[in-house]
Amino acid sequence: MFVVHVTPELATVAKVGGLADVVFGLSRELAIRGNHVEIVLPKYASMRYDQIYDLHEVHRDLWVPWYDGAIHCSVYFGFVHDRKCFFIEPHSGDDFFDRPAIYGYPDDVLRYAFFSRAAIEFLWQSGKHPDVIHCHDWQTALLPVYLYEFYQRLGMTHPRVCLTIHNFAHQGVVDGALLRATGLQHPERFHHHDRLGDPRYPGMLNLLKGGIVYSNFVTTVSPRYAFETKDQGQGFGLEGVLHAHQIKYGGVVNGIDYDLWNPEIDRHIPARYGIETIEAKYDDKRALRQRLMLADNEKAIVAFIGRLDPQKGLELVRHAIFYTLERGAQFVLLGSSPDPAINADFWGLKRMLNDSPDCHLEIGFDEDLAHLIYAGADMMLVPSRFEPCGLTQMIALRYGTIPVVRAVGGLADTVFDKDHAARPLHERNGYVFNDYDHAGLESALGRAIACYRDYPDDFRALMRNAMHTDYSWNRPGQDYLNIYDYIRNG
Ligand SMILES: Nc1ncnc2c1ncn2[C@@H]1O[C@H](COP(=O)(O)OP(=O)(O)O[C@H]2O[C@H](CO)[C@@H](O)[C@H](O)[C@H]2O)[C@@H](O)[C@H]1O
Structure with a gap:
């Protein structure tokens, strides 16, 4: 044809x-x-x-x-x-x-x-x-x-x-x-x-x-x-x-394009890994911290990558940054907006958090850094108001990075909650919330951070499920x- x-x-x-x-x-x-x-x-x-x-x-x-x-x-x-x-x-x-x-x-x-x-x-x-x-x-x-x-x-x-x-x-x-x-x-x-x-x-x-x-x-x-x-x-x-x-x-x-987004062959990341060699992901985590000058500690890294558009749930992203830090994890953001007012807002936030060793906001578009974040982060936040499909959660899954998403649009079709999904255990691959408010976000992000910290074996099993999910073309x-x-x- x-x-x-x-x-x-x-x-x-x-x-x-x-x-x-x-x-x-x-x-x-x-x-x-x-x-x-x-x-x-x-x-x-x-x-x-x-x-x-x-x-x-x-x-x-x-x-x-x-x-x-x-x-x-x-x-x-x-x-x-x-x-x-x-x-x-x-x-x-x-x-x-x-x-x-x-x-x-x-x-x-x-x-x-x-x-x-x-x-x-x-x-x-x-x-x-x-x-x-x-x-x-x-x-x-x-x-x-x-x-x-x-x-x-x-x-x-x-x-x-x-x-x-x-x-x-x-x-x-x-x-x-x-x-x-x-x-x-x-x-x-x-x-x-x-x-x-x-x-x-x-x-x-x-x-x-x-x-x-x-x-x-x-x-x-x-x-x-x-x-x-x-x-x-x-x-x-x-x-x-x-x-x-x-x-x-x-x-x-x-x-998603599995030639471009594949931790086993990705040339943008220092350590390559697959389901059997998941340990190497932590070398990427270290590299990410080094690149963004974050403290090297036992904390989880929560990431957000996306256009800074109201569609993406920017108030919840903002809240998630503070909530993550409060819950003893690190936060990384990569995003930009064509709207100068939104960019200025995030620049203000960046200045406010400048001294934190656990937070980095990168305001701009950077394909290389995106790869390193997908590989180095532990969780990928997608708290959208609406989301036709969403690619970031699917790329994250491929890299064993656990999506934390709101149950709308394509997010609801691709991410299944570890604790609540009506799916067999091996198909559960992330954390999901419904309500577009702080309590909703915290209900999912809080569980994700707690699982990472308190039940590392469960978290590891979730990572394997994520990497098994087939969202190729x-x-x-x-x-x-x-x-x-x-x-x-x-
Ligand atoms: N600052 C930055 N630096 C580097 N990379 C960045 C970046 N900001 C975004 N990206 C990358 O751009 C892509 C964005 O994917 P999204 O699914 O969020 O698409 P978007 O909302 O633009 O498009 C719309 O179309 C797509 C495709 O149909 C739908 O999935 C989606 O729901 C719909 O809103 C991802 O590959 C992400 O890594």
């Missing part, structure tokens, strides 16, 4: 969050299973060019319709860790992707509306007829709209579209200027509530909604989040749309292939 992923992010070249990891891992899994896979993404000025092999121009003149004219683009090809990637570079005064960051600009919606158009125009002009075009999030949700409104008429009748929604909090809501820019000419048609009309803001258009309406299949990244978004008011206004299209909506838990890869088959034959 020929599959093209159209995406705003791809690890290891253009990563803001978990979406980048998913495209990276899933594309490899599909290729291993004998499919032809290509990836189309913007040519950002801010990409990690050192991670792209053999980058060269393949199309000098791609003209992409925009407003009343067209924007001249070039297309480059290169390999990102063996994945075949096409990078689209527009040449216009807008400098859509020639900017220091990936997101965070007032014209973000127009930038990605343009990218989606450029991506399908590129597929069309280069004569590619993939079986499936797999789009990701609001940034590429207009692609199926373009396909069915413009390109099908031109003879592009073969491809089917699968849209994966990694987060309903971001939908790409914009005013009618979008229609003029994109050539989607008939306002009454596209503003209609059956198409792109935003359910919450009258007169506005919603790209993600358009993607749901026009795609052949829509997934989100866990069954629990699929249920929460459709039936529990977590769809940020799109609950009704999901209901109307529920026949083509489902959840597939993400995998093996199963989700097959699930996506089944979806692709279903829509091709539908």
Whole structure:
């Protein structure tokens, strides 16, 4: 099968969050299973060019319709860790992707509306007829709209579209200027509530909604989040749309890339280990302490890695830092936010805790340090308000680092409480709490720290269970292939 992923992010070249990891891992899994896979993404000025092999121009003149004219683009090809990637570079005064960051600009919606158009125009002009075009999030949700409104008429009748929604909090809501820019000419048609009309803001258009309406299949990244978004008011206004299209909506838990996240071969950590050689994890713990100048003692290390976004439960993270220190453990945080106020808040906290030998907050994005933390920490905290899937708990499990999570979204589908889960003992792999408050958090984190200190054998057994859990791309890869088959034959 020929599959093209159209995406705003791809690890290891253009990563803001978990979406980048998913495209990276899933594309490899599909290729291993004998499919032809290509990836189309913007040519950002801010990409990690050192991670792209053999980058060269393949199309000098791609003209992409925009407003009343067209924007001249070039297309480059290169390999990102063996994945075949096409990078689209527009040449216009807008400098859509020639900017220091990936997101965070007032014209973000127009930038990605343009990218989606450029991506399908590129597929069309280069004569590619993939079986499936797999789009990701609001940034590429207009692609199926373009396909069915413009390109099908031109003879592009073969491809089917699968849209994966990694987060309903971001939908790409914009005013009618979008229609003029994109050539989607008939306002009454596209503003209609059956198409792109935003359910919450009258007169506005919603790209993600358009993607749901026009795609052949829509997934989100866990069954629990699929249920929460459709039936529990977590769809940020799109609950009704999901209901109307529920026949083509489902959840597939993400995998993690076991080549990248594997303590047995990880080159970012000083000591490699597996289930049988778990002792070596403590060399990584020492290395982590050395790197972050933490005291070397008998205490557990509790870690948090993630975007510092309200989604991640920042008040509970803050509370967890003090609670952890009070309970005689150490705390390590790695995170950053595009919001200066949130960063400033955590910088304030960092200054306040500067003298503690048991706490380190690292405010920034650091892939290498992330590996060392996954390996060196004993517990990984994920106290999210909502969490579509969550990758940090799955990576932590792989490294024998025990997740302490709130039972929402994908966290509820992947972590099972040591003491309370309705699961056989060998499948229990972490600590889980329900209520989004201090007592909830303490009920799980307190048990985890106490088990580490008072029942080391039990904790060790839990670590082994964690490392046995299979969250590779093996199963989700097959699930996506089944979806692709279903829509091709539908
Ligand atoms: N400061 C930092 N330095 C280094 N590495 C950092 C970092 N901050 C985060 N990371 C890394 O980025 C990834 C984040 O994964 P998450 O599951 O938290 O994704 P996110 O919420 O961004 O994405 C959304 O999409 C993903 C994928 O579908 C869903 O799992 C998730 O629930 C949804 O919110 C992890 O690999 C983590 O290690």
